[in-house]
Amino acid sequence: MAFIPKNMLTLPSETCNEAHSTIVINQKKCSVMKIDEIIQDLERKHPNEPEYIQAVTEVLHSVEEVYYQHPEFEKAKIIERMVEPDRILTFRVTWVDDKGEVQTNLGYRVQYNNAIGPYKGGLRFHASVNLSILKFLGFEQTFKNALTSLPMGGGKGGSDFSPRGKSQNEIMRFCQAYMTELWHNLGPDTDVPAGDIGVGGREVGYLMGMYKKLTRECTGVMTGKGLDFGGSLIRPEATGYGGLYFVNQMLATRGLDISGKTVAISGFGNVAWGAALKATELGAKVVTISGPDGYVYDPDGISGEKIDYMLELRDSGDDIVEPYAEKYPSATFYPGRRPWEQKVDICLCCATQNELDGEDAQHIIDNGVICVGEISNMGCTPEAIELFIEHKMLYAPGKAVNAGGVATSGLEMSQNACHISWSAAEVDKKLQYIMYSIHEQCVKYGRQPDGYINYVKGANISGFMKVANAMLAQGIY
Numbered sequence: 100m101a102f103i104p105k106n107m108l109t110l111p112s113e114t115c116n117e118a119h120s121t122i123v124i125n126q127k128k129c130s131v132m133k134i135d136e137i138i139q140d141l142e143r144k145h146p147n148e149p150e151y152i153q154a155v156t157e158v159l160h161s162v163e164e165v166y167y168q169h170p171e172f173e174k175a176k177i178i179e180r181m182v183e184p185d186r187i188l189t190f191r192v193t194w195v196d197d198k199g200e201v202q203t204n205l206g207y208r209v210q211y212n213n214a215i216g217p218y219k220g221g222l223r224f225h226a227s228v229n230l231s232i233l234k235f236l237g238f239e240q241t242f243k244n245a246l247t248s249l250p251m252g253g254g255k256g257g258s259d260f261s262p263r264g265k266s267q268n269e270i271m272r273f274c275q276a277y278m279t280e281l282w283h284n285l286g287p288d289t290d291v292p293a294g295d296i297g298v299g300g301r302e303v304g305y306l307m308g309m310y311k312k313l314t315r316e317c318t319g320v321m322t323g324k325g326l327d328f329g330g331s332l333i334r335p336e337a338t339g340y341g342g343l344y345f346v347n348q349m350l351a352t353r354g355l356d357i358s359g360k361t362v363a364i365s366g367f368g369n370v371a372w373g374a375a376l377k378a379t380e381l382g383a384k385v386v387t388i389s390g391p392d393g394y395v396y397d398p399d400g401i402s403g404e405k406i407d408y409m410l411e412l413r414d415s416g417d418d419i420v421e422p423y424a425e426k427y428p429s430a431t432f433y434p435g436r437r438p439w440e441q442k443v444d445i446c447l448c449c450a451t452q453n454e455l456d457g458e459d460a461q462h463i464i465d466n467g468v469i470c471v472g473e474i475s476n477m478g479c480t481p482e483a484i485e486l487f488i489e490h491k492m493l494y495a496p497g498k499a500v501n502a503g504g505v506a507t508s509g510l511e512m513s514q515n516a517c518h519i520s521w522s523a524a525e526v527d528k529k530l531q532y533i534m535y536s537i538h539e540q541c542v543k544y545g546r547q548p549d550g551y552i553n554y555v556k557g558a559n560i561s562g563f564m565k566v567a568n569a570m571l572a573q574g575i576y
Contacts, residue, residue: 148231161559194276208256211237214569218254221295242562243498249509274305294323319515322508331511332523339373341503342474348538358382361443366450387438390420394438397430448478457482473497495554
C-alpha cells in the first residue's frame, strides 16, 4: 500500500466546505429529481385527475428539503406509498324520486391514510364530485388531521348527487341508499365520515339513522350530528371560527389585530357563516359574500340579522346570493364576478377549490390586502400562491387555516367515546388551543432566514413529518 503523508489526509477547510456544499446541492438535486419522477409517474397513471395532481405537487415540492435529510424515508418508499390512497370504494347508488322514477348516482369513499388513526373526512354531495376532487381532498385531509395532533387519519367521500332542487323525502331516500352501500366499511375506530358541501345536519341525520338501522349500534361513526343524538356544540361554526383564530395569530406575527379590519369572504354556506360570525365578534367588518351567481358587497357590514339571513339563503336551496342585495338596499350585487376585486384588509376563501386565481391575486396585492387565508380546501390556484409568497404576503393554506372543523369533529368523537357532552365554552377553548398549536407548528417549519413565514411550507412539512414517522414506525404492510 502506498504511503500517504499525514498532511495529505486533511483537505484545506475551504476545500472541505466546498465539498460539503457540493454534496448537499447534489443531494437536493437528487431529491428534486426523485420527487419530479414521482409526480410524472402519477400524471401518467392518473391523467384525468388535475386537482389530485395539483395537491400532491404542492406538498411534495414543499417537503423536498426535509425529504433528502431522511434517507430512511426513501428506503421505505414513504412518499410513493403516501401519495396513493389505501383504498378507493366506488359504488352505485340507486334510489327512487318522488315521481316514482328510478335514479342512479355514483358513490365514493376514499380511505386515504390511517397511519395516525381511523380515516376521517367529510362526505360531499354535489354534481361536480369526481374521483380527482375526492382524492385531492383525502390527501389534504391526511395532513390537516395530522396538524391537529388528534389521532385521526385522512379520508373523503361523496357522490355526484346534488340535494339542490330535491325534496326532503328524495334526499332521505338517497342518503339511505348511499349508507346501505357504505356502512360495512365504517366504524368509530375504522372510518368516521362527516359533512361537507351538500351534506349538512339534515343529511348527516338521515345517514346516521340508516347506519343504526343496518348495524343495530349507537356509535360515534359520524360527526356533525344533531345535538340530540351525540353532536357537539359549535361544530357547525367550527371551521369558520378556527379559521379566524388562525388568521388572528397570523396578524399577531406582524404586531396587528383583526379588530377594525375589513374582510372579504367568499361563499355563504356553513364555513362563510361561521367565519362572518367570528370575524364580527372579534371586531372586524365583513363586507362581501358570494355564490355561483356572483358576489354581494355591503359597505355597512354583514352582521347581526344579515348573518342570520345567510342561513336562510343557504336553506332556500337556490344557491344564489342576489336576494341579499334585494333585501338590504345598502348592498350591491355584482353578477358573475368574485369579491377579490374589492379593497379590503383581509380576504378569506370560504367556498370551494381554486376559487382565487392569479389575476385575483394581483388585484389583492395591488389593493394592499394584508392577509389571505384559505378556509376552503385548496382555495387558491398555484399561480395565486406563488404571487402571495413572492410578495411576502401573510398567506396560509386550507390544511392549516380550516383545520378547526375536523378538530371539532375529533372532539365530537372524544365526547361520543366517553358518553359525555362538553359545554360550548369547553369546546371553544379546546378549539382555540388546537388552532394556536397548528400556527406554532407552521411557524416552526415555515420561518425563512429573512424572517418571512412561509405557511405553505410550514404546514406541509409539519403534517408530512408526522404521517411519515408514523408510517415508518409501523413497517411495510
